[in-house]
Amino acid sequence: MRATHAASLPTYDRTGVRRGLVHLGLGAFHRAHQALYTDALVANGDLRWGILGVSLRDARVSETLTAQDNLYSVTERHGDEAHTRVVGVLKGALFARNDLAKVIAAIADPLVSIVTSTVTEKGYNQDPASADLDVGDADVRHDIENPDVPRTTLGVLAAGIRHRPASAPLTLVCCDNMAGNGDTLRKLLVQYTSLFDTGLARRIEAEIGCPNSMVDRIVPAATPNSLQWAAARLGLRDEAAIVCEPFTQWVLEDRFAGTRPAWEDAGALLTSDVRPFQAMKLRLLNGTHSALAYAGQLCGLETVADAMANPLVGAFARRLMLEDLCATVSPPPGYDVTSYCHDLLKRFENPTLQHRTQQIAMDGTQKIPVRWLPALRESLALGIERPVLERALAGWLHYVAIGRDDNGTPLVINDPGAEALASLLRQAGSDFNAASAALSHRPVFGTQTWPPDFVERLAGHLSTLRHSGMTGLLSPN
Missing domain, CATH: 3.40.50.720 (NAD(P)-binding Rossmann-like Domain)
Structure with a gap:
């Protein structure tokens, strides 16, 4: 060469x-x-x-x-x-x-x-x-x-x-x-x-x-x-x-x-111990990346930079990282996790990378159990709600079940495990049943039960998504 x-x-x-x-x-x-x-x-x-x-x-x-x-x-x-x-x-x-x-x-x-x-x-x-x-x-x-x-x-x-x-x-x-x-x-x-x-x-x-x-x-x-x-x-x-x-x-x-x-x-x-670094990266970078991918796909946004520039999706990603996910990590001694978060957000805004949301959205049934669910379970066990993360989860379930964006354009879902979950969501009959069925899907959510009030909140988000799409879910109340 x-x-x-x-x-x-x-x-x-x-x-x-x-x-x-x-x-x-x-x-x-x-x-x-x-x-x-x-x-x-x-x-x-x-x-x-x-x-x-x-x-x-x-x-x-x-x-x-x-x-x-x-x-x-x-x-x-x-x-x-x-x-x-x-x-x-x-x-x-x-x-x-x-x-x-x-x-x-x-x-x-x-x-x-x-x-x-x-x-x-x-x-x-x-x-x-x-x-x-x-x-x-x-x-x-x-x-x-x-x-x-x-x-x-x-x-x-x-x-x-x-x-x-x-x-x-x-x-x-x-x-x-x-x-x-x-x-x-x-x-x-x-x-x-x-x-x-x-x-x-x-x-x-x-x-x-x-x-x-x-x-x-x-x-x-x-x-x-x-x-x-x-x-x-x-x-x-x-x-x-x-x-x-x-x-x-x-x-x-x-x-x-x-x-x-x-x-x-x-x-x-x-x-001698990589675990604090792993947890920060998995939750803050990868977790927020996944949320940007599904929100971006549902809003018709092709790249991460497009999603970050969108007023609703960009604000959603910042809140998810800085408010919900940041509170669930234990950084190494002396590590400035807030500064790390702001650096991550700047990296996401890089318009020259053209990192496609469709690429990041692949294999969600494998990624969500690692990137989101541990933080969510830990928080719920302490009686703490994570409202932005819960919306992200609802958005992913909606993405899997509907298979099209807010404008009706079909989405390419590249995830061998998605169809089994999508089938449960489509057959549920009501938003509450859909939330319950999804959380009972063992290959993704395991066998541990989820708190009833969390199921109710998730069902409410699914209802909003069904009527108003992702833009409705992310719009200020």
Whole structure:
């Protein structure tokens, strides 16, 4: 890739970089986040940490990168300010279904000491209600019966570990938005392997490192407009170009089973307890993002910046974060959480990112149980109402059930778990029955009962939505 002077190029000899990391989930987020931290270390002379990227569900990313010699550009952009770099740390890009033996062999390679993952919450086959392995999932059942030809993230990891020398330490770093993501990955992997190989399960529990982590950067999916803008800046066409915000954060527990990259030298924070950072990010950033996505979709607003600029939706997001969600987090000692919130809101307002509400709205049945429900349950148990969060929940249920925005335009709902919930809502017959039926839907809301007065309030919001839409719900009384 020969780029114009607008881009910083790799300063190291790529042929001398050794493969030391495998990454599962080769989407834009990893390539604009963990890969950049690692690229910085390689640029500083530590050539042990080349990355083999693996796509699990879609061949297009790996095919695109392979055609470009595994090079791609990342542009950090806010307003008129932009900085572009070409990233050279990828040693390969594979599609697991076509190259499964190579993927398993890479995880088994003793020279690989870290496997990272960004496969989204649903990529771990966790039942959102029980938080345990979803043993009824068809792909999980397939992998239990055919562990050498797996389809799932857990299956691929287990197959690689199974073929790996016992003397070679390995750490799995989950970078997805789940509370206690490392602990969760270990639990699910042990539950999965215990169903067909108890010795492997014991080995994973005792020997494999699984530190918790928190990642933060807004990385929209590429669009024709973003690719065209990047091409004009680079002076060539980069089909894997990424345009993202300047802000980036990575917090990791320093719990590794063996050798690890010195990511702290590239700006990551190594800590003994990542949980306060996780809770803040999941609730304040991701929780507000989800609310913006559903409100934006229902109000016909295409991007997060559009939603923030809308008087009703922008005010709704600010109140949700600053009044309801902020009150439910316990920040690390000395951390200014109010300042963090205001910084987040400014990031959401960045008009150059074009972060689509439709993209963020995906897989709500997996995200809502993590981003909203813990804060809501904790508050209700203390007798505290969260009026803005309750409206956000009603808005999501309305979005799932109605499937069109306030102007009647059909919405694209990309969530395999949504139809079962939508069916309950449509068949309820009354707003109270709809609220009761939704809250009884175990895959999302679990088995614990909800307070009757909360059910009544939720039913009232659903009634407002049915008669006046999202704009009616958010309009001042």
